Amino acid sequence: MDFRIITIFPGMFDAFASHGIIRRALESGRITMEAMDLREYAEGRHRVTDDRPYGGGSGMVMKPEPLAGAIRSARSALTNAKTLLLSPQGRPFNQAEARKLAHLEGIIFVCGRYEGVDERVFETDIDDELSIGDYVLTGGELPAMVVMDAVIRLIPGALGNEQSSGEDSFSDGLLEHAHYTRPYVFEGKDVPGVLLSGHHGEIRAWRLRSSLIRTFLKRPDLLEKRTYTDEEKQMLREWSRYLGSLADG
Numbered sequence: 262m263d264f265r266i267i268t269i270f271p272g273m274f275d276a277f278a279s280h281g282i283i284r285r286a287l288e289s290g291r292i293t294m295e296a297m298d299l300r301e302y303a304e305g306r307h308r309v310t311d312d313r314p315y316g317g318g319s320g321m322v323m324k325p326e327p328l329a330g331a332i333r334s335a336r337s338a339l340t341n342a343k344t345l346l347l348s349p350q351g352r353p354f355n356q357a358e359a360r361k362l363a364h365l366e367g368i369i370f371v372c373g374r375y376e377g378v379d380e381r382v383f384e385t386d387i388d389d390e391l392s393i394g395d396y397v398l399t400g401g402e403l404p405a406m407v408v409m410d411a412v413i414r415l416i417p418g419a420l421g422n423e424q425s426s427g428e429d430s431f432s433d434g435l436l437e438h439a440h441y442t443r444p445y446v447f448e449g450k451d452v453p454g455v456l457l458s459g460h461h462g463e464i465r466a467w468r469l470r471s472s473l474i475r476t477f478l479k480r481p482d483l484l485e486k487r488t489y490t491d492e493e494k495q496m497l498r499e500w501s502r503y504l505g506s507l508a509d510g
Contacts, residue, residue: 262293321375332382
């Protein structure tokens with residue numbers, strides 16, 4: 262997959278591309294990434310990329326000419342890419358959206374700044390608008406990194422372990438199960454014995470129960486949207502009976 266990021270701070274992406282899974286995906290050729298300096302598409306000696314809004318008001322607005330020029334330059338190189346604006350006004354980004362984006366050939370990220378972008382550019386050159394949460398940041402650079410990180414780990418071969426991304430939280434609508442590693446005893450607490458049993462079926466069932474419990478305790482809203490398997494229904498019935506016995510006792 263090919264990524265282009267349009268930003269006034271291209272240097273922010275140097276460290277992002279230099280570590281861990283992102284670096285390995287770049288080195289293996291599974292992805293390409295280029296941070297494009299928006300100022301290179303601005304005119305005049307000072308390369309201005311923003312101006313005061315018509316109608317008055319506080320803040321500045323990103324000028325249409327450099328933005329349109331940068332987007333169209335990126336599109337000429339990535340003809341099948343989707344252009345996404347990172348903005349608090351966009352649709353909420355989640356794991357399901359990450360899976361959809363992972364099937365694209367390329368993505369062009371437009372990192373908004375100031376009060377936003379000129380509406381005429383949004384109408385003509387932006388395919389979609391995404392938000393990583395209901396809060397305001399100083400720009401779209403960090404959201405672009407968040408979206409790329411979530412998408413890249415879903416690209417086949419990027420993680421090395423193809424099973425890993427399928428076990429992440431939200432991959433099947435549940436939070437991920439509890440994890441344990443060495444030492445076996447830490448501050449008087451043991452690792453659950455089933456994880457050392459070597460019985461794969463029992464381990465899988467334990468992890469499913471752990472996922473259900475953690476989701477119930479931390480994100481019960483996810484359970485309201487879920488379609489349950491027969492195995493999950495049986496686990497929930499067992500808990501219901503157990504909780505009922507505690508109440509009766």
